[in-house]
Amino acid sequence: MTKFTVLFLGILLINGYFAEDEIKEDEGVLVLNDENFDAAIKKHSNILVELYAPWCGHCQKLAPEYAKAAQRLAKEDLPIKLAKVDATENQALHDKYITRGYPTIKFFQNGEAIDFNGKRDRNGIVEWLKSKTGLTVKTLETAEEIDEFTKRNNVVLVGYYKDEKEAEEFKKLAISIEDIPIGFVSDAKLAEKALKLKKNGLVLFKASDSESLKYEDKLAGVKDWLEKNKKPLISEFSQSDANLIFGGDQKEFIVLFYKESEGTQKLKNDFRTAAKQFKGTIQFVQVNVLVETNDRIGDFFGVNPEDIPTIRAMSRKDGLKKYQPSKNKLGSSDIAKFAEDFKADKLELYLKSEKLPEDWDQGLITVLVGKNFDQVARDPKKHVLVEFYAPWCVHCQNLIPVWDRLGELYKDNENVIIAKMDATLNEVDGITIRALPTISLFPKDKKENVDFTGELNLKEIVEFLVKETGEEPNGEVEEPKVEGEETAEQKEGEETKEKVEEATESAETDDSKEEKSSESSEEHDEL
Known part of the structure; x- marks a missing residue:
């Protein structure tokens, strides 16, 4: 070299x-x-x-x-x-x-x-x-430190292992445990006095429940034991604890919406009484709507201000599904009956829908809402191209002239409908929108819809439509001018979007994401 x-x-x-x-x-x-x-x-x-x-x-x-x-x-x-x-x-x-x-x-x-x-x-x-x-385990050396540590968090796990090898195994295990602060005690006298542990084991403290739970079995079973026991009988909803509440293996939820006042204690007691009957099978959650950061979770569940107090149910077993009671009765027996019907799959699925505008089919673009979606989009005699949008979405705003021009190109074609639906105010069973805008074709001769995944311009959308349907546009495909500047209204919409997503992200899981997904890129906002 x-x-x-x-x-x-x-x-x-x-x-x-x-x-x-x-x-x-x-x-x-x-x-x-x-x-x-x-x-x-x-x-x-x-x-x-x-x-x-x-x-x-x-x-x-x-x-x-x-x-x-x-x-x-x-x-x-x-x-x-x-x-x-x-x-x-x-x-x-x-x-x-x-x-x-x-x-x-x-x-x-x-x-x-x-x-x-x-x-x-x-x-x-x-x-x-x-x-x-591996830096998550806090060493606790006094009873005062244990007391302060357990009171500082809603759910806390404290372990005692006198053997150095087992202590290291416990600390390694702690790395894989998420959402729960973990403490460690090595002094035998302190463990017996403060944790009531005479041998190696763990104690789970939950602020909302009066009792603590002990685990004195093998470390290999800790994660399964935690999954079953870490959630309190009643979870008080907050954005910071949303993942802990709605995540994990739990699939079914009963949610109480209330306004904190002197008169709500009986309501909470009745809710707790009902919850005891379903411990380990349904997670009961309380939402104080007077907390500012909780406002959009009510929108997500379709709760109107005049409905409160009220309850809702949510399942993650097969996608994300929501339910509401036919009558707003909130005694302990009424809540328990609602939960029983929920588990037995006797409740009618709740889907949001706007009121259908009188002129919904009079313009170049057909307006869809939850109530008329299946009737129009799944018409076996029509190819229906739908834009799922949000009023605050910058990319949706930029797509408006493109979509209007597309409507002009196909206005005289009896086989094609160009449509749009506000995805923030309307829901359709079996369709989960993950990015905005989402463009999807519902062909007349197929049961399954086809997502458009190209660039958001007129040329590529028309090419997609022609390829999938064989229907040619009536006119020249010229790109309309699209303004790129974000308006003050759009910026305000982005802030609103963040609040909406805080609520929907709390309840969304991988189960519902897999149901139907669309690519997110520079041309899409995440819903």
Whole structure:
């Protein structure tokens, strides 16, 4: 090997190894790009990376919390870094990691990536990272520390293992336990006095339940035991605990909506009485609608202000399905009967629907709502192309002139209907909208609809329609002008969207996501 070759390779190695040293920081967060990404991942064995878009409302909301989390990690001198990537400026990273929408957050541990699924605030980010790196277990040395630790959180797990090997196994197990703060006691006298444990074991504390639960069996069974017992008899809904409440293996829920006042205690007592009959089978949840961050969860369940107090049911067994009582009776026996009918599948499925406009079929674009969707979209004599949109969605706003022009091109075609439906106010059984806008064709000669996955322009939409139906447009396919600037109304809509998503994300799970999904990209907002 020549001296030149050795020198050249040396320069490459030095540049590659020290590339991360040149990485800029923004409020404690590393700023990565296509060039320095690999070097940063190689240097830091624990690094959380947010791939964002500058225009994304969710990313803007996350930014200050993300920075505070990075600063807290640095202050606590923890071996974890936070980084961010503008995915709109770094195409290689965008193509590799963006599969649904913004922000996409990945945790890289020794180069291996997993999805971040913790709470999107500074404390949630830090605690999730601690849990993934084995830093989550807090050592408790006094009865006062145990008392403070158990009172600080709704659900807490404390373990006592005097054997060093078992203690290490417990701490390794703790890494895989999410959403629950975990404490550790090594002193035998303290364990007996404060935890009532005379031998190795765990104690589960739940703030909403008076009793604590012991586990003194093998560590291998801890996760199954936790899954069955970690949720209280009644869960008080909050956005911060939404994943804990609606996640996991639990599939059925009864939800009480109420306004906190002096007169609500009897209602809560009746709700608790009914809940005891279904412990372990149905999770009972309370929602105080006077809490500002809870407003959109009511919209999600179809609860009107005049209905409150009221109850609803939700199932995740086969997609996401919601139910409401025929009569708003809330005695303990009435609630129990509603729950029994829910379990027995005797309730009528609830689907949101707007009132049908009188001129719904008079314009170039046919207006669909929940009530007339099947009648129109599944007409065996028509090809029906539907845009599922939201009024606040920037990309939906930009699509309006394209959709209007499409309506003009097919207005005289008796075989084709160009339609639209507000996906925030209407629901259809069997269809779950994950990105906005979603364009889907309901062919007249097929039972299954076909999603459009191309670029949101007139040319590609027409090509898709012709390919699937054989129906040609009547006129020239010229792209209409589309304004790219975000209006004040659209910005306000983005804020509304965030509130809606807070409610829907709380109840959405992988079960419903798999039912029907659409790609999210720069041309789609996530619903």
